[in-house]
Amino acid sequence: MRALILGLVSVLAxxxxxxxxxxxxxxxxxxxxxxxxxxxxxxxxxxxDAAYRAGLxxxxxxxxxxxxxxxxxxxxxQAAVIVLEDNPNFNAGKGAVLTRxxxxxxxxxxxxxxxxxxxxxxxxxxxxxxxxxxxxxMDKTGRVMFAGPDVDDMAxxxxxxxxxxxxxxxxxxxxxxxxxxxxxxxxxxxYGTVGAVAMDRDGNLAAATSTGGLNAKPPGRxxxxxxxxxxxxxxxxxxxxxxxxxxxxxxxxSVARMICARVALQDMSAEQAAQATLDEVKALGGTGxxxxxxxxxxxxxxxxxxxxxxxxxxxxxxxxxxxxxxx
Ligand code: ASP
Numbered sequence: 001m002r003a004l005i006l007g008l009v010s011v012l013a014x015x016x017x018x019x020x021x022x023x024x025x026x027x028x029x030x031x032x033x034x035x036x037x038x039x040x041x042x043x044x045x046x047x048x049d050a051a052y053r054a055g056l057x058x059x060x061x062x063x064x065x066x067x068x069x070x071x072x073x074x075x076x077x078q079a080a081v082i083v084l085e086d087n088p089n090f091n092a093g094k095g096a097v098l099t100r101x102x103x104x105x106x107x108x109x110x111x112x113x114x115x116x117x118x119x120x121x122x123x124x125x126x127x128x129x130x131x132x133x134x135x136x137x138m139d140k141t142g143r144v145m146f147a148g149p150d151v152d153d154m155a156x157x158x159x160x161x162x163x164x165x166x167x168x169x170x171x172x173x174x175x176x177x178x179x180x181x182x183x184x185x186x187x188x189x190x191y192g193t194v195g196a197v198a199m200d201r202d203g204n205l206a207a208a209t210s211t212g213g214l215n216a217k218p219p220g221r222x223x224x225x226x227x228x229x230x231x232x233x234x235x236x237x238x239x240x241x242x243x244x245x246x247x248x249x250x251x252x253x254s255v256a257r258m259i260c261a262r263v264a265l266q267d268m269s270a271e272q273a274a275q276a277t278l279d280e281v282k283a284l285g286g287t288g289x290x291x292x293x294x295x296x297x298x299x300x301x302x303x304x305x306x307x308x309x310x311x312x313x314x315x316x317x318x319x320x321x322x323x324x325x326x327x
Contacts, residue, residue: 028067032312036245036303037091062079074135074198082132091211097176097215104168105124106127109145111240113234114204123220123222136154173215193243195210196242211231222247281304289302
């Protein structure tokens with residue numbers, strides 16, 4: 001009996017201690033995603049699996065380098081997204097999915113949580129790294145969003161790297177387009193968007209998202225990725241979000257802003273806010289995922305799909321990448 005009482009006392013004491021000790025938030029944190037259009041396990045080859053994980057690790061490396069050396073969250077998300085845009089396996093920059101007409105039309109956005117400045121571009125056809133164009137819009141134009149051929153001209157005048165439209169086209173995406181036009185559905189062909197959210201050593205948040213949009217989309221169609229508040233949002237007072245999925249539903253549910261509103265107004269954790277908002281998307285009929293980093297340091301990498309290419313690194317040395325929902 002005495003042993004039982006002593007045991008109970010020690011359990012209670014440790015519960016009180018853990019309640020009083022707030023979970024230490026790492027000095028900096030970076031989350032990335034490479035889209036929620038994950039291949040079924042049965043279709044994934046070991047080589048492709050390894051290539052995706054290597055690509056995610058490379059992006060984590062690029063963003064983590066910025067944050068570890070005291071750099072800004074906004075520079076870290078940009079650095080991580082550029083690596084994913086340059087990797088032909090992901091649906092952004094080189095290797096983006098194609099419109100019904102067989103061209104790449106790219107969308108991207110970036111937001112700085114310090115002052116909620118934001119930049120976005122849509123329907124880009126020749127800027128090698130659309131996220132750089134979004135950053136240019138945020139930093140240099142006093143505007144938030146530009147779309148169409150004027151973005152390509154503006155980027156050229158700004159000295160950003162310009163490539164011929166064929167640069168973005170890969171045989172794999174041409175094959176995916178052929179399948180889509182023939183009515184053969186493969187989940188992996190549908191979407192893939194890339195994104196990053198970060199908190200730097202000063203506690204500042206930022207988010208960036210870049211995409212080719214949906215495979216076989218009609219020319220001119222714009223999804224959620226460049227829409228501030230839908231695919232991307234960052235505010236130091238609440239959270240940073242980058243989304244991937246059926247853009248139309250993410251726009252209708254104002255996903256990124258809604259998650260941050262739930263964090264700020266309902267005091268939800270990143271995970272709770274992400275889940276509640278993805279449930280809304282699902283109720284409308286949409287699928288996808290989000291990465292969320294809250295001002296209190298809580299994080300979420302949530303999806304209502306079979307998986308989402310994703311990764312996390314922080315100042316404690318934690319570094320992991322995963323693909324399937326149950327990993
Ligand atoms: N959300 C993107 C869009 O609708 C697609 C994706 O996430 O893969 O354009």
